[in-house]
Amino acid sequence: MAKQRPTWAESSDLMRNYYDQLWGYPIHDDRLLFEMLTLELFQAGLSWEIIWRRRAAFEQAFDHFVVRQVASYGETDWVRLMTDAGIIRNRRKIAATINNAQVIKGMQDRGQRFADYLWAFVDHHPQRLRRAADEPMPAQTDLSRRIARQMKRDGFKFVGPTIVYSYITAVGLVNARL
Template sequence: MEMKEEKRCGWCLGFEEYIQYHDKEWGVPVYDDRVHFEFLILESAQAGLSWSTILRKREGYRKAFADFDYEKVAQFSEERAEELLQDPGIVRNKLKINAAINNAKRFKEVQKEFGSFSNYIWSFVGGKPIQNAWENYKTAPATTPESDKLAKDLKKRGFKFLGSTTIYAHMQATGLVNDHQIDCLQYEIVKALGESKEY
């Protein structure tokens, strides 16, 4: 009997970490604020670069940004920001480093207002994942009305480096939207996860 090859979204087929990230994380609904903060840091760092570049530096970011503890990152001093500019484990861009520290402070403000960042961000999709049905990942949009609205609101709240394209990538990664191809092995799994949560 011939083994059926498991199909995945075309974008992840490059190296093992990419495949693992696709199979275990991408599109899985996230309600943990620390995970949301991690992805916001990584996605704002990605601007102008490939996601695979950032994924390879993920552990470097984990070390540099206090295991993605937004409480600690919000306290980073100018001296700490300067030190990070010398860290080869991350993207050494002053604007992006300063944005991460700024965003940690804004993140805490959102938590205070909404009880959690998760409550805030999920409100932009009505509390339930948007289920798309793409035959090819390339047909998925770069932005949507929801990402436009969320990015605009984040900007108003003082967040940096989080435009609509970056925010849509965040929504895809953290399961606010299911953009796996319909023939991908993860499509039905992620869809079921989104439908199983009690709202």
């Protein structure tokens, strides 16, 4: 029996592998959660496949998404990122990534894990989204709007409800797997 996947996951071997191995499975690792948040915000206005193909370049450019390292970036790092042809060179997205690392570092400095912060929005249990294989994913939900509002209040940047919805399904807070 063939594995059931949404249409987007059948577009290439890369997307099939992403869906089969990572997308939608619960993530509790702060580094990987930061990586996925970063990739989601860079994806805004582009296709996920473009970002996923550049994942290794993003990982290299952002020091393997080590929060403390990215949070400490200064002018030299800014210039380096703005000239790195391997990533998407968008000033607002780069600034948001550095800012978000600083927010997460602040949480960690106060003894709070980023994972605990995120998973508290769903009482530490994935929410289930039921839909048909060909039914499109919603662009946003009440949950993603609530999380986006709170993340903005807490200092995160580039976290609108559509980006947040894509993010929370990718990292498994909302289980939308078929």
